[in-house]
Amino acid sequence: MAKTRERRPTSFYFLAAFFTLFVLFLYGPMLTIFILSFQGENGGLTFPMNGFSFHWFGNLFERQAVGDFGGSFTRSLKLGLIVMIVTVVVSFMAGLAFRRRFRGDSIIFYLAIASLIVPSILISLGIGLLFNIVEWQPQWFTSALGAHLTWTFPFGLLIMFAVFNRFDPSYEEAARDLGASNWQTIQYVVLPMVGPSLIGVAMFSFTLSYDEFARTLMTAGSLNTLPLEIYGMTTNVTTPVLYALGTVTTGFSFLVIGIALGSVLLMRRRKGQKA
Helix, strand or coil, X not given: CCCCCCCCCHHHHHHHHHHHHHHHHHHHHHHHHHHHCCECCCCCCCCCCCCECCHHHHHHCCCXXXXXXXXXXXXXXHHHHHHHHHHHHHHXXXXXXXXXXXXXXXXXXHXXXXXXXXXXXXXXXXXXXXXXXXXXXXXXXXXXXXXXXXXXXXXXXXXXXXXXXXXXXXXXXXXXXXXXXXXXXXXXXXXXXHHHHHHHHHHHHHHHHHCCCHHHHCCCCCCCCHHHHHHHHCCXXXXXXXXXXXXXXXXXXXXXXXXXXXXXXXHHHHHHHHC
């Protein structure tokens, strides 16, 4: 007897349509920028498109009358990598430290995540004023680094807390029973098990730093990062080269995410082969 297909309720189609509209609302602006970046040589910043070409991508790597694409991208990349490394190391160490209660741990925890509820522009302004008071001119590798860490570290800390809360300490005890030192236990037992989560922290912290605007505004000094450079160019650049820049940087972000996900899958496959 053939099975009759169950009829889906009307609410399913309503929710599906709502979700589709949400996705279009979320990615519509990105799709618009992506399409307009392929304008013809005589195309403008709006629809309709005047031809199709890769002209603006080539123009992106030429010398510009306004804007410093190469320099700002390099600074954002370096800053993002430094923030990523510091966030991963400190979050991992903090996760290990908070596995056991100690005096003042609650105060330290709330101080660490307090920056999440403070407006980003106020943190940027405060750090910039602090560097001016101590007569240390803000640079992207000093004040901007501190400002970005106030944004990335709380997320890394919360992720590592969640990871270590479900971490079984019996694996560490077994390693010590077999004669492993504390460092060997961390290196050969703890790190491989929390490695995928650390990759997630690294990806999260890098992307947050790479496109951060508000916390960089008052701390970058005269050396713009890529988000600040793009913001400054919106009042001067009147060609689709700005859209081409958006497409390239978005593609770079997806590349970073793909590398991170690929690393996680590779670690899980190796772990499965060893098991």
